[in-house]
Amino acid sequence: EVQLVQSGAEVKKPGESLKISCKGSGYSFSSYWIAWVRQMPGKGLEWMGIIYPGDSDTRYRPSFQGQVTISADKSISTAYLQWSSLKASDTAMYYCARPMSIGSSTDPFDIWGQGTMVTVSS
Amino acid sequence: DIQMTQSPSSLSASVGDRVTITCRASQSLTTYLSWYQQKPGKAPKLLIYAASSLQSGVPLRFSGSGSGTDFTLTISSLQPEDSAIYYCQQSHSPPITFGQGTRLEIK
Numbered sequence: 001e002v003q004l005v006q007s008g009a010e011v012k013k014p015g016e017s018l019k020i021s022c023k024g025s026g027y028s029f030s031s032y033w034i035a036w037v038r039q040m041p042g043k044g045l046e047w048m049g050i051i052y053p054g055d056s057d058t059r060y061r062p063s064f065q066g067q068v069t070i071s072a073d074k075s076i077s078t079a080y081l082q083w084s085s086l087k088a089s090d091t092a093m094y095y096c097a098r099p100m101s102i103g104s105s106t107d108p109f110d111i112w113g114q115g116t117m118v119t120v121s122s
Numbered sequence: 123d124i125q126m127t128q129s130p131s132s133l134s135a136s137v138g139d140r141v142t143i144t145c146r147a148s149q150s151l152t153t154y155l156s157w158y159q160q161k162p163g164k165a166p167k168l169l170i171y172a173a174s175s176l177q178s179g180v181p182l183r184f185s186g187s188g189s190g191t192d193f194t195l196t197i198s199s200l201q202p203e204d205s206a207i208y209y210c211q212q213s214h215s216p217p218i219t220f221g222q223g224t225r226l227e228i229k
Binding site: 035044106108112115 | 154
């Protein structure tokens with residue numbers, strides 16, 4: 001079965017760092033891009049950026065550039081989203097998602113992780 | 123960024139009704155338009171891609187149409203399990219953008 005499994009919910013304080021993960025299985029992880037999508041409480045979906053695990057080519061939505069870091073370790077089929085200094089406004093559900101086709105960074109997302117809830121509060 | 127506008131923002135309909143949700147893009151997408159369904163506490167689920175192609179496993183009562191800037195998602199005969207939020211998404215030009223969502227309730 002093709003699936004993405006994300007790490008568990010996190011509760012952090014402002015200023016703390018955090019790295020959440022997304023592990024792929026059932027397919028060639030290196031050959032498909034992995035995107036991260038933010039959903040703030042009660043709000044819609046925002047595409048944050050995307051990485052190609054095969055060569056770590058990474059693209060960010062301009063509003064997220066410098067605010068988060070997307071990375072991947074193809075040897076363990078895992079993508080990451082990290083923050084160096086969290087803010088309360090980072091409180092959201094974060095999903096990883098895989099485009100439908102090999103090598104495509106823009107295809108629709110047919111496989112989604114279950115989501116990781118990040119809560120930032122003092 | 124390409125702006126995606128859905129209408130209505132919410133609607134309520136009865137089981138068996140035909141329901142239509144509209145999505146308008148700020149510039150032409152040709153047919154690079156997808157639809158997702160999201161139920162509470164769950165990840166979005168792909169329903170329609172390339173404006174009108176039904177994703178594998180999605181019931182035939184769901185259909186999509188349109189091209190350019192105007193698109194529709196139609197549910198031909200509403201079922202209780204269709205209560206959800208529906209999002210359109212463009213993949214014509216990065217960054218990928220989503221509509222604001224349409225909340226569908228069952229009367």
